[in-house]
Amino acid sequence: MKLINRPAALIITALAAIPSILGQTKGRDTELTYIMPEPYEVHKIVPPKGNKVKNVILMIGDGMSLAHIASAWSANHGKLFVENAEVTGLSKTPCLDQLVTDSGAGGTALASGKKTKYHSVGVDGEGNPAKSLVEYAADNGLASGVAVTCRLWDATPADFCCHVVDREEEDKIMAQYVDTKADVVVGPGWSKMINRADGRDLFKELQAKGFSTPRSLDEFDAIKSGKVFCVTDSFDTKLPAERGDYLAHASLKAIDILKNNPKGFFLMIEGSQLDDYGHFNDIDLLMQETHDFDRTIGAIFDWAAKDGETLVVVTADHETGGLTLIDGDLEQGKIVCKFSTGGHSGTMVPVYAFGPGAERFTGLYDNTDVALKIMELLNLK
Ligand SMILES: [Zn+2]
Numbered sequence: 001m002k003l004i005n006r007p008a009a010l011i012i013t014a015l016a017a018i019p020s021i022l023g024q025t026k027g028r029d030t031e032l033t034y035i036m037p038e039p040y041e042v043h044k045i046v047p048p049k050g051n052k053v054k055n056v057i058l059m060i061g062d063g064m065s066l067a068h069i070a071s072a073w074s075a076n077h078g079k080l081f082v083e084n085a086e087v088t089g090l091s092k093t094p095c096l097d098q099l100v101t102d103s104g105a106g107g108t109a110l111a112s113g114k115k116t117k118y119h120s121v122g123v124d125g126e127g128n129p130a131k132s133l134v135e136y137a138a139d140n141g142l143a144s145g146v147a148v149t150c151r152l153w154d155a156t157p158a159d160f161c162c163h164v165v166d167r168e169e170e171d172k173i174m175a176q177y178v179d180t181k182a183d184v185v186v187g188p189g190w191s192k193m194i195n196r197a198d199g200r201d202l203f204k205e206l207q208a209k210g211f212s213t214p215r216s217l218d219e220f221d222a223i224k225s226g227k228v229f230c231v232t233d234s235f236d237t238k239l240p241a242e243r244g245d246y247l248a249h250a251s252l253k254a255i256d257i258l259k260n261n262p263k264g265f266f267l268m269i270e271g272s273q274l275d276d277y278g279h280f281n282d283i284d285l286l287m288q289e290t291h292d293f294d295r296t297i298g299a300i301f302d303w304a305a306k307d308g309e310t311l312v313v314v315t316a317d318h319e320t321g322g323l324t325l326i327d328g329d330l331e332q333g334k335i336v337c338k339f340s341t342g343g344h345s346g347t348m349v350p351v352y353a354f355g356p357g358a359e360r361f362t363g364l365y366d367n368t369d370v371a372l373k374i375m376e377l378l379n380l381k
Contacts, residue, residue, distance in 0.1 A: 028281055028338075028339055028340065028341070028342065029338055029339075029340065030338065031326065031327075031336050031337075031338060032281075032283040032336070032337050032338065032339075033283075033334065033335070033336050034071075034075060034283045034284055034287050034334070034335050034337070035075075035332060035333055035334045035335075036075040036076055036077070036287070036291075036333035036334075039075075039076045039077045039079075039333050040076060040291070040295065042076070042079040042080060042081050042083070042298065043298075044084065045081070045084040045298070045301045045302055045305050045354075046084075046305060047084070047086050047304075047305060047354050047355050047358065048304070048305055048307070048308040048309075048355055048356065049308075050308055050309065050356055051356045051357070052309050052356055053309065053310075053311050053355075053356045053357040053377045053378060054263075054264040054309035054310065055258075055259070055264045055265045055266070055267075055307070055309060055310040055311070056133075056265075056266050056267075056310070056311045056312075056313065056357075056374050056377065056378055057251075057255075057266075057267045057268075057269060057300055057304065057310060057311070057312045057313070058110065058133070058266070058267070058268045058269070058313050058315075058370070058374065059268075059269045059270075059271070059293075059296070059297060059300065059312065059313065059314040059315075060107070060110065060156055060268065060269070060270045060271070060314075060315060060316060060317060061270075061271040061274050061290070061293050061314070061315075061316045062103060062150075062156055062270060062271065062272050062273070062274050062275035062316065062317060062320070063103075063274045063275035063278045063279075063316060063317070063318060063319060063320025063321065063344065064271070064274050064290065064293070064316040064319075064349065064350075065316065065319035065323065065345075065347055065349050065350070066347075066349075066350050067319070067323040067324060067325055067337075068274065068278075068286070068290050068319075068323055069082065069290075069350060070325050071283075071287065071290070071323065071325045071328075071335050071337055072287060072290040072291055072294060074325065074328045074330055074333070074334075074335050075287050075291075075328075075333050075334070075335050076291060076294075076333065077330055077331065077333045078330045080294045080297075081294050081295065081297045081298030081301060082294055082297050082314060082352050084298075084301050084354060085301075085312075085314065085352035085353055085354045085358070086353070086354065086358055087352070087353040087354075087358040087359055087361050087362050088350060088351065088352055088353075088361075088362070089350070089351040089353070089361045089362050089363050089364065089365065090348045090349070090350060090351065090363075090364045090365075091315055091316075091348060091349050091350075091351050091365065091366070091367045091369075091370060092348055092364070092365065092366050092367060093106055093109075093317065093318045093319075093346065093347075093348065093349060093367050094115075094346065095109070095115055095116060095117065095118055096115045096116055096117050096118075096125045097117045097118055098118045099346050100318070100343070100344050100345060100346040101118065101317070101318050101344065102118055102119055102155065102167070102318070102344065103154070103155035103156050103159075103167075103275065103317050103318070104116075104118070104119045104120050104121045104155040104158075104159065104167040105117060105118050105119070105120055106317030106318045106367060107121075107155055107156040107158075107159030107160070107317045108120060108121060108122055108123070108130055108159045109317075109366070109367040109368045109370075109371065110159070110315070110317060110367055110368075110370050110371055111130070111132040111133055111134070111159040111160045111268070111371060112124075112130035112131060112132050112133070112159075112368075112371055113368045113369075113371035113372040113375065114130045114368060115366075115368055116130065119166055119167050119168070120164075120165055120166070120167070121155055121158045121159055121162060121163070121164050121165075121166075121167045121173065122158065122159050122160070122161070122162050122163040122164065123163050123164065123165055127165045129163040130163070132159065132160045132161070133160065133266050133268070133371055133374060133375070133380070134146065134160045134161055134180070134181060134182050134266060134268070135181045136266075136375060136378075136380040136381075137181075137265065137266035137378070137380060138181035138182070138183075139181070139380075140263075140378070140379070140380050140381060141261075141263045142261060142263050142264045142265055142266060142378065142380075143183045143184075143257075143258040143259075143260070143261035143263075143264070143265040143266075144181065144182050144183060144184075144258070144265060144266045144267070145182050145183055145184030145185060145186070145254045145257075145258055145265070145266075145267050145268075146160050146161065146182060146184075146185055146186070146187070146254075146267070146268045146269075146270070147184075147186045147187065147247065147250045147251045147254045147267065147268075147269045147270075148186075148187040148247075148269070148270040148272050149187065149188070149236065149237040149243075149246060149247055149270070149271065149272045149273055150187065150188070150189075150236050150237075150270070150272030150273060150276075151187070151188055151189035151191075151192070151235050151236055152174065152177065152185065152187045152188070152189040152231070153170040153171075153173040153174045153189060153192055154189075154272065155167050156268075156270045156272060156317065157185075157187060157268075157270060157272075158173045158176075160182070160268050161176070161177055161180040161181075161182055161185065162176040162177065162180075163176065164176070170192060171192060171196060171197065171198070174189070174192040174193060174202065175196075175198070175200065175202065177202065177206070177229070178202055178205045178206055178209065183227050183228070183257065183258060183261075183265075184227070184228045184229075184230075184254045184257050184258055184267075185228070185229045185230070186217075186220065186228070186230040186231075186232070186250045186253070186254055187230075187231065187232070187237075187250070188231060188232050188233035188234070188235060188236055188237045189231060189233070189234070189235060189236075190203075190215070190231040190233070190234055191234040191235055193231060203231075206229045209227075210226070210227050211226075211227045211228060211229040212226055212227065212228045212229070212230075213228075213229050213230070213231070214228065214230045215230070215231060215232065216230075216232055217230070217232060217246065217249050217250060217253065220250075220253050221253060223257070224257075225257065225260055226257075228254075228257055230250070232246075232250075236272075236273065236276075237273075239285065239288075240273075240285070240288040240289050240291075240292045241288060245292075245295070245296075245299075247269065247271065247292060247293070247296045248295060248296040248299040248300075251267070251269045251296060251299070251300060252299060252300075252303060254267055255267060255303060259307075264309075264378065266374070266378065269296065269300065271289060271290070271292065271293030271296065273285075273289050274286060274289045274290055274293065274320070275320045276289075277289055278319075278320030278321030278323065278339070279320060279321065279342055279343070280342075281321060281339040281342060283335075283337050283339075286321070286323075287335075297312075297314055300312055301354050304354060304355050305355075308356075309356060310355055310356075311353065311354070311355045311356055311357040311358060311374075311377060312353070312354045312355055313351065313352070313353050313354075313361060313370065313374065314351070314352040314353075314354075315349060315350065315351040315352070315367075315370060316349040316350070317349070317367070318344045318345075318346075318349065319344060319345045319346075319347045319349060320343070320344050320345070321339040321340075321341060321342070321345070322339055322340030322341040322345040323337055323338075323339055323340075324337060324338045324339075324340065325337055326338055348364070351370065357373075357377040360373050360376075360377065361373065
């Protein structure tokens with residue numbers, strides 16, 4: 001594993017499964033103050049009027065609860081792009097064998113409409129492949145893709161493209177991308193594509209399957225059509241303050257390719273590292289990630305409003321950190337928060353919907369229903 005150029009904080013990502021180390025070191029049950037250095041402007045985005053659902057974009061803030069939204073909203077002086085969603089709902093997150101899920105099982109439910117066991121990725125409770133929205137879309141002639149900021153073998157992107165019983169099988173997960181039905185995959189993680197223990201060069205294998213394999217968003221920008229597997233960094237992407245508008249850029253470019261399909265597309269976008277900073281109990285980086293995800297939501301809502309036939313659903317797979325907003329000041333953009341855990345919590349998570357079909361997402365339902373509603377709206381069989 002290459003650690004050069006990787007922000008030190010991210011090295012701890014691999015340790016995120018060890019709550020005893022994390023959380024206690026930083027902010028558990030301690031009051032943490034964050035003051036937004038430069039609040040961003042938020043504009044009104046009016047959802048389109050029609051009711052035809054040609055495309056669906058599912059945006060997942062990993063570990064993002066109402067407390068994350070309320071904290072980010074307060075820090076940005078009482079405004080967020082996600083407020084442009086005209087419909088809200090609540091998603092119940094337990095997995096098959098545990099009340100408090102991980103990203104593997106939580107994301108599998110959002111991807112396939114099936115509950116599965118803790119740590120499973122894209123398989124059902126018996127370990128059989130659980131067909132994902134990416135695969136349903138492809139089998140029905142639509143284009144599909146994923147755009148994320150975390151290493152591609154991490155649970156959420158893998159839930160949409162891969163099928164393994166245990167998320168720890170990282171080399172196996174990465175190799176399964178060679179057979180993905182997605183037309184566009186964009187994110188970081190080339191360290192598991194080359195110099196592998198099994199000697200495979202996954203870039204070469206993907207090229208043999210007809211994928212372009214750009215290694216930066218600039219290279220990706222030059223590609224106008226065809227299948228694209230764009231891997232930009234060796235492990236995770238850079239810290240939010242260092243990577244600019246990576247997620248919005250990657251997502252809009254993915255859309256630029258996917259929209260070539262006249263039958264429509266499905267795209268999953270993940271604000272991946274909210275989860276990491278929830279595990280670290282790091283309120284500064286958590287707010288930076290949440291604001292980056294919200295600005296990406298704004299860019300996607302803007303695109304969808306112009307398109308007119310795209311439904312955008314924003315939700316989370318679970319909550320991370322047991323975040324609580326206990327005080328603050330809207331005028332100063334100041335928040336005072338506490339974390340109660342270095343792991344995940346079992347609270348329901350919000351669902352926001354924008355565009356045609358949005359009304360279907362009101363109410364209180366299982367995480368699996370998010371996928372089932374999308375399948376129904378896109379008429380995926
Ligand atoms: Zn997660």
